[in-house]
Amino acid sequence: MISSKYIPIIKIRPIIVGVVFSISLSVHAEDSAQPRDGEIVYAKICGYCHDVGIGPNIKDRQLPPEYIHYIVRRGLRAMPAFPEPYISDEELKQIGRFIY
Numbered sequence: 001m002i003s004s005k006y007i008p009i010i011k012i013r014p015i016i017v018g019v020v021f022s023i024s025l026s027v028h029a030e031d032s033a034q035p036r037d038g039e040i041v042y043a044k045i046c047g048y049c050h051d052v053g054i055g056p057n058i059k060d061r062q063l064p065p066e067y068i069h070y071i072v073r074r075g076l077r078a079m080p081a082f083p084e085p086y087i088s089d090e091e092l093k094q095i096g097r098f099i100y
């Protein structure tokens with residue numbers, strides 16, 4: 001039986017934590033040495049927020065690859081950072097090409 005004093009904490013836990021957690025699980029499940037295609041990585045990770053209005057549209061905006069790399073590695077306010085084990089440098093380049 002969970003004590004009722006914990007219930008409010010469970011309720012206010014930010015949704016974003018759940019989102020990022022489930023994304024990292026799904027990425028890890030398919031870890032492989034081969035870089036994944038930009039379109040696939042975009043659909044699996046970035047599209048989770050950027051195709052549904054949680055994040056701004058980033059497609060067809062000619063965003064420079066360096067900018068994408070910078071944002072993804074460091075995060076930006078509500079956007080979490082995605083370090084190397086989740087997305088490789090090569091995959092970031094592929095994403096950049098796909099959304100350009």
Ligand code: HEC
Binds near residue numbers: 016023047056068079
């Ligand atoms: C958990 C949700 C989430 C995921 C997943 C996510 N983003 Fe974001 N992203 C955001 C949000 C929210 C912003 C806007 C941040 C702000 O301006 O406060 C953003 C902003 C950005 C920006 C800056 C856009 C601009 O207009 O300058 C880029 C570039 C970007 N994301 C790229 C990516 C890429 C590439 C991926 C996939 C590897 C990704 N994001 C995955 C939520 C996410």
